[in-house]
Amino acid sequence: MPVPGGGALVRFELPQGPQVWAQIDPAGEIAGITPFFATGAPYGIAITGIGEDPEEPLDGWIDGWLEPREGDEPYSGAFPLRTSLVDFAVVRNRITNVSHPRPSGNCRAGLRGRTLRKRGGVPDRSRRDLPPSRGILRLSGACQHRRHARVPGTDRA
Amino acid sequence: MLINAVTESPYWWLQVRVREVTVHTFADRATLGGDPREGQILTGTFWLVGKVVDLGG
Numbered sequence: 056m057p058v059p060g061g062g063a064l065v066r067f068e069l070p071q072g073p074q075v076w077a078q079i080d081p082a083g084e085i086a087g088i089t090p091f092f093a094t095g096a097p098y099g100i101a102i103t104g105i106g107e108d109p110e111e112p113l114d115g116w117i118d119g120w121l122e123p124r125e126g127d128e129p130y131s132g133a134f135p136l137r138t139s140l141v142d143f144a145v146v147r148n149r150i151t152n153v154s155h156p157r158p159s160g161n162c163r164a165g166l167r168g169r170t171l172r173k174r175g176g177v178p179d180r181s182r183r184d185l186p187p188s189r190g191i192l193r194l195s196g197a198c199q200h201r202r203h204a205r206v207p208g209t210d211r212a
Numbered sequence: 213m214l215i216n217a218v219t220e221s222p223y224w225w226l227q228v229r230v231r232e233v234t235v236h237t238f239a240d241r242a243t244l245g246g247d248p249r250e251g252q253i254l255t256g257t258f259w260l261v262g263k264v265v266d267l268g269g
Contacts, residue, residue, distance in 0.1 A: 073216075094236040098262075139262070149264075196261070
């Protein structure tokens with residue numbers, strides 16, 4: 056799919072759900088690759104912020120609250136999170152153009168997205184607060200490091 | 213458990229309950245350090261990736 060301003064996103068997928076999204080820059084070179092798994096499960100999100108990778112403009116993320124409970128209160132969901140978007144380059148303008156009355160308060164991300172090209176997480180300096188808006192996402196998480204796993208009531212890990 | 217169709221390596225599709233939300237996450241055996249079972253508690257570092265389905269406004 057074409058990206059506004061040049062470049063494209065190209066998706067490769069297999070029947071079970073795994074996908075790879077390649078970011079193609081205006082010169083036709085691969086600028087980045089993001090894995091994704093299409094589970095089919097939709098999640099509601101109240102978007103409160105957006106940011107792009109200062110070094111890779113086709114890469115970015117959103118902040119928000121997952122599954123907001125109250126229609127007029129975006130900070131009412133299950134928990135705040137930050138998630139990378141595989142289709143950031145093509146939805147960025149749509150996200151920033153949606154506006155709603157802004158509630159008081161500030162959202163802090165509880166989870167952080169991370170790209171394969173970085174260590175230590177996405178820098179915050181590009182973050183912009185947004186008037187909260189609603190969206191529907193599909194999410195997939197990749198476990199990168201296990202710290203602990205146990206069965207309650209047993210010593211087995 | 214799923215099999216990577218290209219590398220033929222096995223990996224797990226885990227449904228992790230976080231508060232009232234079930235988050236789908238994926239991990240290989242080396243990362244998990246073993247095979248998971250239902251009811252286990254998983255703590256770790258995750259890369260969360262989303263795809264926009266709809267922007268309802």
